[in-house]
Amino acid sequence: MTLRTHPEILRYTAFTTDPAGGNPAGVVMDAAALDETAMLAISAEVGYSETAFVTAADNTARRFRLRYFSPLAEVAFCGHATVATAVALAERIGTGPLVFDTPVGEIALDTSADLEGPVTATLTSVPTRSRPATTAELDASLAALRWSPQDLDPALPPHVAFGGNEHLVLASATRERLAALDYDFDALAEVMHGHGWTTLQLVWRENPELFHARDPFPVGGVVEDPATGAAAAALGGYLRTLHALPPTGTFTIHQGEDLGRPSLLRVEASTTHPRVRVSGHAVAIGGASTRAGAGEA
Known part of the structure; x- marks a missing residue:
């Protein structure tokens, strides 16, 4: 055309x-x-x-x-x-x-x-939601990421979270594991297409009010997103579901640092309301x- x-x-x-x-x-x-x-x-x-x-x-x-x-x-x-x-x-x-x-x-x-x-x-x-990832979802994703179960933070279990799109949320046990992201592009794209996920929200929790994130996006033809507002909203809903929000309900996400495109996302979530606010310049x-x-x- x-x-x-x-x-x-x-x-x-x-x-x-x-x-x-x-x-x-x-x-x-x-x-x-x-x-x-x-x-x-x-x-x-x-x-x-x-x-x-x-x-x-x-x-x-x-x-x-x-x-x-x-x-x-x-x-x-x-x-x-x-x-x-x-x-x-x-x-x-x-x-x-x-x-x-x-x-x-x-x-x-x-x-x-x-x-x-x-x-x-x-x-x-839009209203957020979050559910535990199935064993099959987790195993396929870890294989495509080239991660092992030991790479995950046991305090933040794998979930599929929604904040406008669905995202698999995986929490790394260390910042080093997150920084060393090197995944199988085609394999992860196949897993994500199969489950209808838009990105993976890979995070490391430095403290209750500060997260570091990386978001592979092979289904969009992009290796990684330097900042992902929909996934930030989904993360707020995920933490609400886990009763893991900080006392203020407000936290910051640093993303894009490992790509050389630093990004800052501010997230406000409530323990009583499913909608999440995400702010940035x-x-x-x-x-x-x-x-x-x-x-x-």
């Missing part, structure tokens, strides 16, 4: 104030005329783990409809692209509340900024945008 329109593609990186850090996302503000094939082609052209497409907009009501695509497939929800889109909108229509209608449901957001500082966006997730990459090419897609 020939692309008849040439939408502007914004490039932002989320969960950082440094254009060289965080997780890059494409943002297409005017995607109403694009079909699924065109959106997938644009996402593949952009090459980031996800690109967000605004398919309907009401600036007055501050309500927008979004779809998300990796270079290989549509994704039901993407936290870092949501934060990137919210910041891009706030820079254009002003800070304040936003509502995004997504394939997983309504996502409420708050955006704010200090004087001349970067914009912060806080998303409130986002900044434009290079201060420029491009337009989608007119080639075959």
Whole structure:
């Protein structure tokens, strides 16, 4: 199919104030005329783990409809692209509340900024849930990761957690094990496709209020995500299920450090409410945008 329109593609990186850090996302503000094939082609052209497409907009009501695509497939929800889109909108229509209608449901957001500082966006997730991983799920995943059961933290058992997408949560016993991630890309992709998981949320708990995370994303054609907002929400729900939240309910995730793209995600979860809030900054990459090419897609 020939692309008849040439939408502007914004490039932002989320969960950082440094254009060289965080997780890059494409943002297409005017995607109403694009079909699924065109959106997938644009996402593949952009090459980031996800690109967000605004398919309907009401600036007055501050309500927008979004779809998300990796270079290989549509994704039901993407936290870092949501934060990137919210910041891009706030820079254009002003800070304040936003509502995004997504394939997983309504996502409420708050955006704010200090004087001349970067914009912060806080998303409130759909209701989270978490369940113990089965033996078969765990064994196949550990084999693809090249991990052993002894590599896991027994205080944080393996779960499949949901915060808009499903993620297998595995807690490493040591920071060194997490840093040495070297997995079988094709084998892990097959396991994840079989169970409908979007990423693996691999974490090491430094203390109750600080986690380090790595998120393999082979099903999206990407080795690893430097920051994963949906998985952060899922982790909040996981800790709530385990009664392992810190007393304040608030914790920080450091992600992307082992990739050279440091990211910072702040998570607020409640022992009584299933929705989780995830906050972070986002900044434009290079201060420029491009337009989608007119080639075959």
